[in-house]
Amino acid sequence: xxxxxxxxxxxxKYPDATAVMHGKFGGTDRNNxxxxxxxxxxxxxxxxxxxxxxxxxxxxxxxxQSRFNERVQELKRYKEMHGTENIFSGIFEVDTEKDKFxxxxxxxxxxxxxxxxxxxxxxxx
Numbered sequence: 485x486x487x488x489x490x491x492x493x494x495x496x497k498y499p500d501a502t503a504v505m506h507g508k509f510g511g512t513d514r515n516n517x518x519x520x521x522x523x524x525x526x527x528x529x530x531x532x533x534x535x536x537x538x539x540x541x542x543x544x545x546x547x548x549q550s551r552f553n554e555r556v557q558e559l560k561r562y563k564e565m566h567g568t569e570n571i572f573s574g575i576f577e578v579d580t581e582k583d584k585f586x587x588x589x590x591x592x593x594x595x596x597x598x599x600x601x602x603x604x605x606x607x608x609x
Contacts, residue, residue: 487505545606570586
């Protein structure tokens with residue numbers, strides 16, 4: 485994420501505050517932190533980490549497209565394996581008839597729920 489995109493998202497929640505890029509505020513050139521100046525009280529806070537992480541620290545729910553894609557791929561893998569033959573079946577004495585096939589119905593439901601929550605509550609960048 486670029487600083488410009490970070491600043492656009494940041495301003496949606498804090499329109500009166502000012503964000504200063506890594507290393508461009510007094511003292512931050514040594515520690516590579518982003519400085520946030522909150523008006524009208526004049527307090528300055530420094531945050532380290534990726535822009536996405538800093539936005540989350542400030543209460544703005546943001547997720548990178550790649551992290552979101554990981555969730556989608558996880559769901560895809562569960563769906564592909566659901567109902568297929570369990571290659572580990574028969575190894576253990578406690579196996580039952582239902583153990584002969586993979587059942588990922590709970591995982592699929594949980595993934596779908598998480599993906600919908602992210603879509604509704606996060607800014608995907």
